Structure formats: C-alpha cells, structure tokens
Amino acid sequence: MTSQTPARPGNYKGAVRRGSAPAVVGWRWLDHLIHVHPVTTVAMFTPVIAACVWFSLGEADGWALVGWAAAGYVTWTLSEYWGHRIVLHYEPEKGFGARLHYILHGIHHDYPTDPRRSILSPLLSIPMVGGTIYLASGLGSLPLTFGAGYTFGYLSYDLFHLYLHLATPKSRLMRHLRSLHMRHHFRDDTKGFGISAPYWDELFGTSIARQPRSNDLAT
Known part of the structure; x- marks a missing residue:
C-alpha cells in the first residue's frame, strides 16, 4: 500500500499486509x-x-513516592485509552489529516x-511523556516519581502491544488480552482501545464482546 492510502472508515476490514x-x-x-x-524506544525512555526516580529521592517519604508512581501509571492507562480512541482513531477522509492519520496509526x-x-x-x-512530566512535576510540583510511573506505563504498553502482535501467548490471561486486541484490529476498530488496560473499555462502553457461537444463535 502506498503512502497515499486514505484513512479508513470505522469497522474497517481491509486487506492486511504481512512483513515490513x-x-x-x-x-x-x-x-x-x-x-x-x-x-530505540527502550533506549530513549529507560x-x-x-x-x-533518582531526582525524586528526598522529595517525600518512600511510600508517598511509590503512591505517586502508581498515580502516574494509572494516568498513563487513561492516556493510552483516550489517546488511542480520540487521537489515533480520528480519521479524516482526505487531505493532510488523512495523511497524518495513516502515518501515525493507519499503517499499523x-x-x-x-x-x-x-x-x-x-x-x-x-x-506525551515530556509534556506530562513538565506539567506534573514542573508546574504541578508533583514528585518526579509520578513521571517515572507515567513513563514506565508508556514503555510497558509499547512493549506489551508489540508482544501481542508478534508472539504467541501461552498463559490464559495473555491469550485473552491478545484476543481482545485482535478483535479491535479485525472485527471493529471503533471499540477495544485499552490494550494494556482493557478495563477502561468496560467502564466507557467500548468493550468488544465475544461473538456468540453459531449453536448459541440457534437457541
């Protein structure tokens, strides 16, 4: 597919290309x-x-720093969900917006x-990472462990997303999470936006339910 590929409509089920x-x-x-x-991503954000973590030492007691790190992680999961839903799946039909969408997410x-x-x-x-750290720790005066938790959440998400696409999960949990994400890709790309945090789909009404079996439809 060329770089001029237009944005796709919702529920897209077009041809999927393998390889690079x-x-x-x-x-x-x-x-x-x-x-x-x-x-490169790991080398950039680790x-x-x-x-x-280093520069936050001494800003608060240990448990408070851990709590702020957890808050940063949860904030990332919300960024993951809403960024995927609103930004990456905002699909203009033509022009620069369609081109940008394809570059940032459509090609994936x-x-x-x-x-x-x-x-x-x-x-x-x-x-996303730089802005959050600046706003939270610079303007908001939160401990830098908030930024550490947010960045850890982002990096974990990226590697987890890669794993779901390239690996064959063995555990029941990982198979379930991979199934949820594959439904987003191949059944309905207007749902299933929480990849590492699918519970936000349940909360915000965008969960992709498993399709019933044919014998269930007959009953």
Whole structure:
C-alpha cells in the first residue's frame, strides 16, 4: 500500500499486509525517525524513568513516592485509552489529516506485524511523556516519581502491544488480552482501545464482546 492510502472508515476490514511496511515519507532516514525500532524506544525512555526516580529521592517519604508512581501509571492507562480512541482513531477522509492519520496509526492497521509500526511514533510519545512530566512535576510540583510511573506505563504498553502482535501467548490471561486486541484490529476498530488496560473499555462502553457461537444463535 502506498503512502497515499486514505484513512479508513470505522469497522474497517481491509486487506492486511504481512512483513515490513513501505516508507511513509520519501526519505528513508526520516521514515526511521517517524517510526523507530523497539530497541530505540527502550533506549530513549529507560533513562527517563531512572532519572525521574533518582531526582525524586528526598522529595517525600518512600511510600508517598511509590503512591505517586502508581498515580502516574494509572494516568498513563487513561492516556493510552483516550489517546488511542480520540487521537489515533480520528480519521479524516482526505487531505493532510488523512495523511497524518495513516502515518501515525493507519499503517499499523495495514501492517500489524511490522515491529516499527507497532511502536508509538516519537512524534507522539516524546510530547506525551515530556509534556506530562513538565506539567506534573514542573508546574504541578508533583514528585518526579509520578513521571517515572507515567513513563514506565508508556514503555510497558509499547512493549506489551508489540508482544501481542508478534508472539504467541501461552498463559490464559495473555491469550485473552491478545484476543481482545485482535478483535479491535479485525472485527471493529471503533471499540477495544485499552490494550494494556482493557478495563477502561468496560467502564466507557467500548468493550468488544465475544461473538456468540453459531449453536448459541440457534437457541
């Protein structure tokens, strides 16, 4: 599929391509900045987590810092849900908005097994992480462990999302979570926005229910 691919409507069930996607821009080096390798993401954000923890020492007692880290993680899960639902699945029909949507997320739906397209683009991850740390710890004067929890949540989500696409989970829980995400990809992409935190779909009414078996329909 070329970089001119238009945005997709809801409930999209178009052809899915396997393997690596073509470049989304004319320059290969720029394409590798827009969509980075998973190792690059780990290398970028692991030091951010470590720095937030280090510089937060002494800002509050230990349990308070742990609590703020947990609050940062929960805040990330809400960012994951609403960012996926409102930002990544805002799909203009044409023009720059359609092109941007395809670059940021549409290409992932077309090439779901491409590792670089399964990792959130730095065009989004850097502003989200950096902005949250600045607003919470800079303007809001929260301990930096809040930023550590938020960044850890983001990085965990990215790697978890990659795992669901490329691995074959063995545990019952992981198989269930993979099933939920595959329903988002292949049944209805207007639902199932919480990948590492599917409980928000239950709360906000966007859960993808399992399709009943044919013998259940007959009863």
